[in-house]
Amino acid sequence: MANGNPTLPALLGPVQSAGQCLLFLLRMLAGIRxxxxxxxxxxxxxxxxGARSLVIIMIxxxxxxxxxxxxxxxxxxxxxxxxxxxxxxGKSLFRELGPVLTALLFAGRAxxxxxxxxxxxxxxxxxxxxxxMAIDPxxxxxxxxxxxxxxxxxxxxAMFNALAILGSVIFAVGVxxxxxxxxxxxxxxxxxxxxxxIGGVWKSLVFxxxxxxxxxxxxxxxxxxxxxxxxxxxxxxxxxSVLILIFDFILTSFFV
Amino acid sequence: xxxxxxxxxxxxxxxxxxxxxLVWLATRATDxxxxxxxxxxxxxxxxxxxxxxxxxxxxxxxxxxxxxVESIELDTVSFEAIVNMSIARQFNExxxxxGASILTSGVLGDRYVGLEPGGAPDFLADGDxxxxxxxxxxxxxxxxxxxxxxxxxxxxxxxESE
Numbered sequence: 001m002a003n004g005n006p007t008l009p010a011l012l013g014p015v016q017s018a019g020q021c022l023l024f025l026l027r028m029l030a031g032i033r034x035x036x037x038x039x040x041x042x043x044x045x046x047x048x049x050g051a052r053s054l055v056i057i058m059i060x061x062x063x064x065x066x067x068x069x070x071x072x073x074x075x076x077x078x079x080x081x082x083x084x085x086x087x088x089x090g091k092s093l094f095r096e097l098g099p100v101l102t103a104l105l106f107a108g109r110a111x112x113x114x115x116x117x118x119x120x121x122x123x124x125x126x127x128x129x130x131x132x133m134a135i136d137p138x139x140x141x142x143x144x145x146x147x148x149x150x151x152x153x154x155x156x157x158a159m160f161n162a163l164a165i166l167g168s169v170i171f172a173v174g175v176x177x178x179x180x181x182x183x184x185x186x187x188x189x190x191x192x193x194x195x196x197x198i199g200g201v202w203k204s205l206v207f208x209x210x211x212x213x214x215x216x217x218x219x220x221x222x223x224x225x226x227x228x229x230x231x232x233x234x235x236x237x238x239x240x241s242v243l244i245l246i247f248d249f250i251l252t253s254f255f256v
Numbered sequence: 257x258x259x260x261x262x263x264x265x266x267x268x269x270x271x272x273x274x275x276x277x278l279v280w281l282a283t284r285a286t287d288x289x290x291x292x293x294x295x296x297x298x299x300x301x302x303x304x305x306x307x308x309x310x311x312x313x314x315x316x317x318x319x320x321x322x323x324x325v326e327s328i329e330l331d332t333v334s335f336e337a338i339v340n341m342s343i344a345r346q347f348n349e350x351x352x353x354x355g356a357s358i359l360t361s362g363v364l365g366d367r368y369v370g371l372e373p374g375g376a377p378d379f380l381a382d383g384d385x386x387x388x389x390x391x392x393x394x395x396x397x398x399x400x401x402x403x404x405x406x407x408x409x410x411x412x413x414x415x416e417s418e
Binding site: 189 | 260263264266267268269270271273274275277278280281282284285286287288366
């Protein structure tokens with residue numbers, strides 16, 4: 001690849017890794033069979049990266065809901081429109097904050113651990129050992145983690161949103177003294193199931209795929225050294241955060 | 257297998273919790289299930305201006321929601337807006353001389369169709385059209401008219417009555 005022009009490889013590097021990443025995804029997807037051991041290991045990974053992320057997601061969601069309604073009430077009070085707070089909280093949560101914040105938290109909480117785990121397996125030659133035993137490490141190690149991430153992120157987003165709505169109710173009704181009936185009615189008439197809710201679910205599914213793919217890919221391709229695993233983990237967080245925000249804009253402007 | 261059992265149970269609980277949250281959000285925090293049911297009949301009305309009435313805006317009698325706006329189209333000949341509304345079957349005794357007007361809930365609220373029941377002995381059926389309609393009040397036009405009237409005295413009032 002390194003011929004003559006020194007800027008060309010530097011430009012082609014990211015393109016090449018993107019292509020590698022895509023091929024890696026195809027290689028994983030090509031091996032999906034409804035086998036019992038795949039289902040079992042996917043479930044186990046769902047527990048490790050999904051269920052174990054639940055507490056942090058719930059706490060964050062709760063406080064995001066509280067602070068959202070606090071700020072919204074402050075701003076809406078100036079127009080005497082503080083009754084609309086649930087509409088603002090609901091729409092911004094379902095469409096943007098829920099999927100994006102959950103995916104960012106998931107990248108920090110679970111993406112890193114996936115990369116570090118697979119990277120360490122690479123560093124301690126466990127992946128090479130699997131290949132020697134004619135076990136495909138992509139199917140055995142990468143695929144269950146990818147699928148578990150894909151399943152977990154939409155569900156975690158739902159939990160995040162639910163707790164945020166709860167936090168918003170507690171603040172708006174309990175602390176700020178708004179009427180509970182109006183809060184729920186505004187939510188049920190103003191937030192659209194098709195546009196807002198389903199749009200958010202699609203987004204979170206895409207984000208789940210992005211974060212898990214990047215985490216698995218960087219772990220699998222990390223250099224088999226301590227520093228290599230560290231770099232791979234950092235890259236996972238940085239790249240998935242950037243891609244989440246970029247794809248958020250793309251998805252919002254073209255599809256939702 | 258014993259250790260695995262716990263893990264699988266925990267992830268099963270996680271899946272159930274997540275799905276429960278999805279269902280709860282969908283039914284409690286969105287307009288899903290706010291439908292008026294499957295058992296409906298459709299009536300239509302023509303307006304010269306519908307303001308910012310939209311699909312799924314409520315149709316109300318005396319402030320109570322009895323139906324939803326199903327679709328809005330434009331008559332390509334007379335350039336009037338045709339609003340199709342689906343009314344829940346339980347309200348099947350609306351007189352045929354009912355009037356429809358497009359109103360606003362609150363000063364900045366959403367538009368809705370308000371029905372004013374008349375006194376005719378016959379009731380509206382599927383596919384009927386309402387003939388007594390009143391268009392949406394567009395704030396700019398109202399203000400414009402007011403200014404115009406104030407400056408022009410009686411002359412403009414004559415124009416109005418034409």
